[in-house]
Amino acid sequence: MAKRPTTASDASAQAKDAAKPRAPRKPGRPTSAKTAKPKAKAQAKAAPKPQTPPQPESPAPANAMADQQALIETLSMNLAKAAMTAQAAIAEAALSQADRPAALSPDPFNVAPAMTAVMTSLAARPDRLFAAQADLFNRYMDLWSSTARRAAGEEVAPAPADKRFKDPAWSENPMFDVMRRSYLATSDWMNGLVASADDVDPMTRRRAEFFTKLLTDAFSPSNFLASNPVALKALAETNGESLVKGMQNFAADMERGGGKLKISQADYGRFKVGENVATAPGQVVWRDELFELIQFDAATDRQRATPLLIFPPWINKYYILDLQPENSMIRWLSAQGFTVFVCSWVNPDRDKADFGFDDYLEKGVYRAVEKVLDQTGANHVNTVGYCIGGTLLGGALAHMAARGDARVSAATFFAAQHDFAQAGDLLLFTDEHWLNEIEQQMDAAGGVLPGAAMADTFNALRANDLIWSFFVSNYLMGKAPPAFDLLFWNADQTRMPKRLHMDYLRSMYGKNALATGAFDMGGERIDLSKVRIPLYFQASREDHIAPMNSVYRSARAFSGADVTLTLAGSGHIAGVVNPPGANKYQHWINPALPATLAEWQSGAAEHPGSWWPHWADWLHEKSGGWVPARDPAKGRLKPVEPAPGAYVKVKS
Secondary structure, eight states, X not given: OOOOOOOHXXXXXXXXXXXXXXXXXXXXXXXXXXXXXXXXXXXXXXXXOOOOOOOOOOSHHHHHHHHHHHHHHHHHHHHHHHHHHHHXXXXXXXXXXXXXXXXXXXXXXXXXXXXXXXXXHHHTOHHHHHHHHHHHHHHHHHHHHHHHHHHTTOOOOOOOOOGGGOSTHHHHSHHHHHHHHHHXXXXXXXXXXXXXXXXXXXXXXXXXXXXXXXXXXXXXXXXXXXXXXXXXXXXXHTTTHHHHHHHHXXXXXXXXXXXXXXXXXXXXXXXXXXXXBSOOOEEEEEEOSSEEEEXXXXXXXXXXXXXXXXXOOTTSOGGGGSSSGGGOHHHHHHHTTOOEEEEEEOOOOGGGTTOOHHHIIIIIIIHHHHHHHHHHOOSOEEEEEETHXXXXXXXXXXXXXXXXXXOEEEEEEESOOSOOTXXXXXXXXXXXXXXHHHHHHHHHTTSEEOHHHHHHHHHHHTHIIIIIHHHIIIIISOOOOOOOHHHHHHHOOOOEEHHHHHHIIIIIIITOHHHHTOOEETTEEOOGGGOOSOEXXXXXXXXXXXXXXXXXXXXXXXXXXXXXXXEESSOTTTTTSOOGGGOOSEEEEOSOOOSSHHHHHHTOEEEEXXXXXXXXXXXXXTSOSEEEOOOGGGSSSOOOEETTOSGGGOOO
């Protein structure tokens, strides 16, 4: 008879039985492999005791299902909440905009004619179009090939570096990696195609290039929730809470913009002017309708005899030079032994609509120089002009030269332009079509340009950094804006008088009148070559507002002066506000000033860190001997109120 196969449970039972100690066998008892049939009584005695009924299985799977269901419900509720928040914000914005006039022009930047010219040029060159199509085909063949090799386990070359896709999630998931590579290939091809239209007016082509890049930047997969793996990961990890917070941020920005999206770039509630920014001690020693003159406290026992007067741009507030104690140029200059004054411009309203360059010259530069000399008893003053403040200062120095006024003994320019022939992408915003548009905007606002209008223009110059990065972080990721002092200042814009601003755009950008000797100011024809005092120019290598080549050309426009130029690393702000203690970036020095920037760079020596010490050495040589430290409260002018004054606190 065949034996029953031994099962796993049988084997286990046998193993247990074998492990039990057995009673000794009685002698004479036969040994047999067969099991004797026990009697009924014996069977009853030998019957095993009833076992405990089997326990029910662990409830873990049921609990897991319940937890999963709760997570799905939470995610669904958060997605619905996010959608309702966004819809409510959009509906509120639509209502707030309903009674406002329609846009003055459907194409305020005159892009359509530029794109038409470029497309017409390309259509007239079929060979170029065929070559472009072949190029795009080859790019996608390369993409297909690298994707197939990666799927087969091979190593492929990394995608082009782009900080929008720096998170590992973009390369870890093959689908998002292909999406990223496809976008980069297509956008690069499209921008290159527009740039290849070489038989088009250069400014027209440049306009088309600029707005094509704006378009391709906007369509980056990183800007959409469904195609951004980092945002999707945050959505999953928070059960949709990140999107709820993002839509709350979106709604708050819509409300802050009065129905228009005004993306927050910083945690504005974390900073307050005069409390944790603009805190350098000092006194407002003069106030009139155009500016407050602030004299800052001495930080040394002795100071240089010649005071230093700073003219910041009137389109921003002066405290870019006094953000935090550790990056305050004003505090640093005081610590070097200079008597520092700053012209804190008024935030103009409708009553200043007719103020122009003549007003800012006579009531601004000349009056500020006069008051500094009155306050200190000095015979001369050194001056600084930053950005557009430097443009005004350059014209004022030429005006002084024409009048024989020698009260300014040396001047410094931070990222300032006087020759606008190569003024960068801002030239795109100064054609007559756009100028007419902006003039109508200013008329509608009562004769001033709202601060937000200029901020939008500057943001467009660096859309990925100043628009889309915050769009992704604030709305798709649901993060709170950073507590960043520089971005807080960047959003604290000022208004601009219509007459001054339109003259600046038309005369400087449109006609390059200042550099060509065709600009009149204060009753004089301005000739920059007549300036004879020592000048120090600072340019920044990555400046998108005052490009380094434009600043270099401006330095050479002062052909009659002894000019020293330094090129700093970084951009328009970080290149200037770079304290030595930060040990960041670098700068280049070349005592010569050859015909081109390229020649200057080839002969320049690179130095690590800030350019401030080099400038301070130059400034010390131009600032006379040492005098006892000056107390702002003990000068000839009566203090009005402590720094930072009142004008800097006025919001637009």
